[in-house]
Amino acid sequence: MGILDNDTVIVDAILTKIGRQKLANGQPLGITQYAFGDTGIDYTLYNSAHPSGSDSYGKAITDLPMLEAVPDDNVFLRYKLYTSTKRNVENFDFISITSGTSVTISKVPAEMSSQPITIIPKQFGVGSSDTATFDFKILDIRGLEFLGNVQVNSTYDGDEVPFTYPESVVGTISGRPTIEISAIGGAITTQRSIGIEVSADSSAPAFMTVTIARNDFI
Numbered sequence: 001m002g003i004l005d006n007d008t009v010i011v012d013a014i015l016t017k018i019g020r021q022k023l024a025n026g027q028p029l030g031i032t033q034y035a036f037g038d039t040g041i042d043y044t045l046y047n048s049a050h051p052s053g054s055d056s057y058g059k060a061i062t063d064l065p066m067l068e069a070v071p072d073d074n075v076f077l078r079y080k081l082y083t084s085t086k087r088n089v090e091n092f093d094f095i096s097i098t099s100g101t102s103v104t105i106s107k108v109p110a111e112m113s114s115q116p117i118t119i120i121p122k123q124f125g126v127g128s129s130d131t132a133t134f135d136f137k138i139l140d141i142r143g144l145e146f147l148g149n150v151q152v153n154s155t156y157d158g159d160e161v162p163f164t165y166p167e168s169v170v171g172t173i174s175g176r177p178t179i180e181i182s183a184i185g186g187a188i189t190t191q192r193s194i195g196i197e198v199s200a201d202s203s204a205p206a207f208m209t210v211t212i213a214r215n216d217f218i
Contacts (some may be wrong), residue, residue: 012069037077039068078129080205085177093125095198095206099164101126102208105183114146114215121178121206128203128213133175137197142169143187143212147180165186188215 019029045060052059070076099120106115122131138144138152143163146152154161154171161169161182173179192212199205 014069035082037079039079065116074188093203095121095203096207097206098122100151104211107213112186116180116182118180132199133177136173136179138171140168140194143184145184185214186216188212
């Protein structure tokens with residue numbers, strides 16, 4: 001579904017099955033939340049020395065092809081645009097994942113188990129604190145286990161979500177300084193990558209990618 005201005009796509013959206021059913025029945029979609037992002041934008045193309053003047057400084061950016069909407073958080077909205085109710089703010093607080101933004105849960109050699117990873121965020125800026133806690137949104141918790149007796153909230157009715165479960169299950173962990181993740185022993189039959197968003201009050205969120213290696217063999 002798209003909204004067009006002559007031949008330019010302004011809004012491109014993908015509806016879920018429930019959304020398409022509502023649309024077919026003439027019901028309102030009931031959208032209550034939304035987010036903007038700038039995935040696919042290369043800001044290094046901004047050219048303040050463009051010979052045509054200031055109106056053309058960003059021309060190379062606005063001429064970039066628009067990405068089609070993709071129902072995958074690993075691809076789309078990895079970089080959300082952030083705002084605040086505060087005025088006259090020169091610099092926003094932000095989160096950096098000091099343990100790395102692209103990590104792998106590796107298989108333990110000669111065992112059907114995996115090596116845990118620890119996700120360690122840090123908050124920077126005026127409102128930052130060494131005792132800050134964060135909210136972690138894991139975009140697919142199938143086949144994963146979370147160490148340290150943490151509470152994982154999801155729509156799945158049970159504890160550990162099997163790796164073979166047919167649909168992605170989003171899980172959230174709130175109010176933690178760090179989290180430790182591993183894979184269920186012997187359950188990972190194919191390598192998979194997932195995204196994790198880390199957020200905190202008054203800070204721009206951070207995004208990381210975790211790759212889970214196979215562990216169903218010795």
